[in-house]
Amino acid sequence: MHIRTRFAPSPTGFIHLGNLRSALYPWAFARHNKGDFILRIEDTDLERSTQEAVDVIIEGMSWLGLDWDEGPIYQMQRIDRYREVVKQMLDAGLAYPCYMSEAELNKLRDEQMANKEKARYKGLWRPEPGKALPPVPEGVNPVIRFKNPIGGSVIWNDAVKGQIEISNDELDDLVIARPDGTPTYNFCVVIDDMDMKITHVIRGDDHVNNTPRQINIMKALGGTPPVYAHLPTVFNDAGEKMSKRNGAMSVRDYQKAGYLPEAILNYLARLGWSHGDAEVFTKEQFVDWFDLESLGRSPVQHNPDKLLWLNHQYIQNADPANLAIATKRFAHELGINTEAGPDFVQVVGLLKDRANTLIEIAKGAKLFYLPAPNLSSDQIKENIPKAIIPALKDLVDAIVTSESTKEAYAAAFKQVLAKHQIKMPTLAMPVRYALFATTQTPAIDSVLVVLGREEAVKRLSKVIQ
Template structure:
């Protein structure tokens, strides 16, 4: 089925927690809309007043903005459309598509208990459903009814799911759905239908936990004269233990990944591969993903979260990042651990030196600390313990050679090579004492690069303090 103009939506409930599995349900409809030059809409399904919060909405919007999932419309809030839903409920009552049901919750529970005892599927029995020739019970006083949709009797709901293939559900499996509560508040399955119709949604790409809702939504939509969109139900995302991803099972929120020093492009790349593939491509740009994305390449099996794979992917993105942009992304993490990135070497140079070995922005910030700490004030005992007397002549020559060398990695490497050859010693024998003299630690990146970043003047000053 072809559409003149593709319109997709992401419709989360703002109940406080958005993890990678949730975000994948935003990424795929966004990519499908972008690939087809269509529209992507954010709809906030906030009719659950007890659990919904503005903070949760903010988390959703911030997470999508961080990943670069731009919107064409929205956020649109369902609670701001209550009058529209009530208008449609009235139309359905007037046209006989819906009816008031006065069965109390106590009666409904008793009915379900009886059905379960008889090994029947628990379902509403249609007591208040008006039919030709049927006499309804007397309306109880002081009771506000729910409003139920008159689901078709007999036949099936059939749709061709873009991921799961043809699905058929018998109408006999579906009872008359409550579309409005006693206080008039509309229910989820009803609001979704009105929203999708009003917003001209052409494709609904969402998790397969919604498959059971789909036949109900299709029946309501058809009753109202609408044409169902194309449905694509995505298999569940499992955590690394093989359980459904959720906060209860230890899933991290999108904010957690941001705070842990992950790059948004790495997260987006990783999410894209959680249920979709393009040949053997593992690392790709957002532009490539949008260009390649189609529904036919969505997987039918549950995707499993792999933290190690995500960390590896983040490393790839850090390694290949532009140093200027990477430094800007790392600065907040550096400031968080008390570093003054202006009081020391050029931060872009420091980040460029560290990025090839880092998995996260936090690791870069931690590694950068060395360059912004005060010069070590080594005692005579520390120098004697960590820098052997035998290496002092070589260290002295090294300091003199560095002070006249070009301040480049190649020139410093040549100086080291010359001194090592002169004294017939191996690189660690000289490099380790140099590292200790510079930073009071032997753990640093390549020493020739370190000298460039630290600066010749500062390096010579620190080394000169230990030469004896």
Template structure:
């Protein structure tokens, strides 16, 4: 294969929020460009003025930045290229590649109804298409025409899809596509072709809902003297109910995953496996993914979203994360929950203690509350109800031993072992009352680690209130 400078693009329409299925269509072209030392371009297809919004654009850009999908060019907005599209439409009209069509929407709908009644495929019948020796109808007054592309008659459009293999579609299946609306606004399939040509896109990696657009785009591109890029159409991402992933079917936006405490590297790893694989590798770094990525390893079957798998992956990443970075990511969530992370134990230590049990940053922040909420003000009745009188002597000895012990996990573990042996009791009989005395709950991480993080002085102070 001849060397080419790889250029890929992600071209979303900002007409709704971006979910995981959309992001996969950004991840793969990004990875392919990075693997091949090429360029990755973000193009915002915002010609649908009624449905496009700046907020949707912001979510796209923020989501990609959060995942670390860096850009070489863009964002490029189609609406800022309107003059370029109009210029090409004029060239096509002048060269006979396109023509004005005055068929009204009412006439078109009537034609389609007739065709469907006759069990024919509904399509434009070429009424206004100029041909040698053909007399066109008189131009109606006061009607602004659409502009249609003169699709080739006969033959087929054939391309070798990098995912689906060879695809062939007969030109007889395609009617003359509208490339500009009556107000002069260019249409999606036309803009895509001009953009891909102008931006020298070599590979178009996108969802397979675009397969039906591809023959039209190839025909327009060839008519304009361009060479079609390599197409790779990715199978649909299904939700956990087996339906196409969409907002309507309950898909979460990328912002929702951020708010829910997922790590971007876990999301990226999960997305990578939604339709691509490298042997049996399940957990891998972004660098490994880029190094391994190729189009040959893309799957042909629809990928199914598995929330449990994503949560498991997030847990793996949290477990293996650097505590300093993890603390920095968790701190804003803790602050939103009303914690003052500066007034209490070192937050990095707290996160280190909690991360092995947590699935999300939210769970870490929830666990951190223990260390930043005010000390419990236990009543006599609460103490009596939750701490057996029989364990009080052991608890008193424990407080004394802790107050003179080294403030390390090993020293505290030795203290517990000594008291348990002295009173011939098992660990839960002593650890549960200690937990309750410290936090008014019996659900905490390992008690010796908790004592280290809480601090000897604070621990002794809280325990002493119970044993007085």
């Protein structure tokens, strides 16, 4: 079998992590099996679908490196195909026009709920042998309903949940086309999956109730249902289903917050799937390991702290040159001219081990691109004790004659500390203040390398005159 999977989002809002997981798993399954991954935009909800939402979907998937082999395919561009199949179903007696008004349906539902019955259409306009249908009302455009099988069950072996059986008596005759002729979601999905030869449908378990309806329509049209794998729900950190209403962040928010796409992808992979005890792995490893058997059945909870930890791991282990490229936009947003000052790659290399996000790196980098501090005599007196000036002078002399390496500067400090019988903080704090007007910096020997010998000596010399 040639594997073909799809991601079919509705562009009715921003795409969050729960949505992206429903893209990641079918993408990985297709890539693992050398199959095809199709991007399909289900935009038949004309009132709520927006181009901006489509753009966010495409940008988010591109950012994560979830490439597709076909698409994006827009359902609204396939309307003629859906109408063609509706006509075929009407001609074959698989569907029928229903003239029941919305008011009549609401009245029926109210009565059913009052009687504690399941709200469902009872087939008033369903043609049956020997049945007399009501007279067709004038001026009313009907909906088109699918003739769902009566009796028996829909049974499928879900790749995540195991065997699922739904009685046909629980399913009423689904509306497949609205009064204006626009096809409905569950109908379009079936035609798309058949036309696109989808072999595996991997999606959230909020679609479980749609599956028996889709299977019945597909079988009525002579199709073979794909393998279904319904992923467990993702809850937010408050225990609510992840959604925009419950404060879920969009993929753009994570980009703006300084997360790396590799970290997001790694996090999403573990949000309902596992490979032994592996926590941090590459996209290539994930594709190599991925299978449906390793998908979890239980609901999973979004853990922002775990995601931040993963982002730190990726930042810490990233190549400084690549990380500098990713960080520059954040630095520029902070007003940093990365071309005027120390080598930005060196600055990023110095800061990355302690940073959780790219924004944290950019904020830390700002220190190296500010003008040299113009310290007042009071500031010098308060932060650089007079007793430490001799040690500072010796340190400047040692720096001037040292190689411009972390190891050489560390040796210079050690030499001065031994000569003056003082501890590292006693010397390092005044040095930091003289260089940046703050005592909070990374390791001072590394700072000297990045700042540069000439600039460091110039700044230190101002406080020892």
